[in-house]
Amino acid sequence: MNKVLFFAHLRDAVGEEFITIDASGRTVADLKQMVLEKYTSVNLENVMTAINEEFASDDDMIHEGSEIAFIPPVSGG
Amino acid sequence: MDERYSRQTLFSPIGKAGQEKIRSKHILMIGAGALGSGNAEILTRAGVGRLTIVDRDYVEASNLQRQQLYTEQDVEEKLPKAAAAAKRLRKINSDVEIEAVITDATPEKLEELIQGVDLIIDATDNFETRMAINDVSQKYQIPWIYGACVGSFGMSLTILPGKTPCLNCILKKIPIQGMTCDTGGIIAPTVQMVISHQSAEALKILVEDWEAVRTSFVSFDLWRNQYTSMKVSKAKDAGCLSCGENRTYPYLDSENMTKSTVLCGRDTVQIRPPRQQNIQLNDLSLQLKELGYKVKGNPYLLSVEIDEQRLVIFNDGRALIHGTNDLTQAKSIYQRLLG
Numbered sequence A: 001m002n003k004v005l006f007f008a009h010l011r012d013a014v015g016e017e018f019i020t021i022d023a024s025g026r027t028v029a030d031l032k033q034m035v036l037e038k039y040t041s042v043n044l045e046n047v048m049t050a051i052n053e054e055f056a057s058d059d060d061m062i063h064e065g066s067e068i069a070f071i072p073p074v075s076g077g
Numbered sequence B: 001m002d003e004r005y006s007r008q009t010l011f012s013p014i015g016k017a018g019q020e021k022i023r024s025k026h027i028l029m030i031g032a033g034a035l036g037s038g039n040a041e042i043l044t045r046a047g048v049g050r051l052t053i054v055d056r057d058y059v060e061a062s063n064l065q066r067q068q069l070y071t072e073q074d075v076e077e078k079l080p081k082a083a084a085a086a087k088r089l090r091k092i093n094s095d096v097e098i099e100a101v102i103t104d105a106t107p108e109k110l111e112e113l114i115q116g117v118d119l120i121i122d123a124t125d126n127f128e129t130r131m132a133i134n135d136v137s138q139k140y141q142i143p144w145i146y147g148a149c150v151g152s153f154g155m156s157l158t159i160l161p162g163k164t165p166c167l168n169c170i171l172k173k174i175p176i177q178g179m180t181c182d183t184g185g186i187i188a189p190t191v192q193m194v195i196s197h198q199s200a201e202a203l204k205i206l207v208e209d210w211e212a213v214r215t216s217f218v219s220f221d222l223w224r225n226q227y228t229s230m231k232v233s234k235a236k237d238a239g240c241l242s243c244g245e246n247r248t249y250p251y252l253d254s255e256n257m258t259k260s261t262v263l264c265g266r267d268t269v270q271i272r273p274p275r276q277q278n279i280q281l282n283d284l285s286l287q288l289k290e291l292g293y294k295v296k297g298n299p300y301l302l303s304v305e306i307d308e309q310r311l312v313i314f315n316d317g318r319a320l321i322h323g324t325n326d327l328t329q330a331k332s333i334y335q336r337l338l339g
């Protein structure tokens, strides 16, 4: 299983700080698709993804037990 | 004046040698809103040699909750933020050479302002300017520090050209406006936390303690008690158009620059004339008054009321039209008043 964390407005859209989902053997793009199917109001288009606190691209593979975080870049200053 | 910086020089990673370095450096602060105010105050107190502050806006009442350099009097006088900030900072530390630049930080302007600068601090509120800062930083090999916040959520990243990935490596494109729009409000502690991250990084860079520079992308949520530090070295992309082998600096191309922009979450449109102008505000004020408009102003800007909207014009020809998100309506108001 994998823990998926949501930051900032993503957390509000999902309604949870994190969810647990089985994404092992899948890519980050696959996981985004899985999340979108479950939470239709979430927009993951511009978000950054971390796997175990390391920057990940859409085609990076997720392994069993890895923790994923979706972090949206914000612009306010 | 040695006494003045004694607590900072007692901090061993800085020391007397570090203080000398801080004194010899020039910082370019892009933006004088919440992050700009706080960073500028810390670095002015720290005794930086020279500080250039660039901002396109003027002080409004809704700024006072978190923009620490401004007062009710600045709001009353509708002072441009850069000018109000400089006035306050000069009172805080007369050792520091402070320069206020009241303008929009366009790519062209950034290339002009970066000459002789040692570090750029990002205190803007939009990604278009940040990507231009990112390109100018790569082109002239000057480090910059990204910082941003909304609500209780904030983030920061330090970019060292030639060492770390750049913002374009990480984001790949400008995030869609609206997704990052600051409609969610903001609390002052979030601002202060981002300022702490940015100004600590700034001090490390000023004293050239490169080993100490944070190489991760930090983000936090002070209300939800989340904190994460993402390692980004892997993100460095050899094909990146901003920092890669065949770089083109796409965001310095003014063709890509919007002439009019809806300012996020502010019910305001900014209009920028194709060429910089030099408007005699006094003459314009008289003309508009003769036409029956209600006009107020100061040496930097004029504020004109038109029905439900308010137009604020600066002497470089740039205008902010408050009370609308409609580009067409804003343009027609601009043309009606300025031809």
Ligand SMILES: [Zn+2]
Binding pocket: B165, B166, B167, B168, B169, B170, B237, B240, B241, B242, B243, B244
């Ligand atoms: Zn890059």
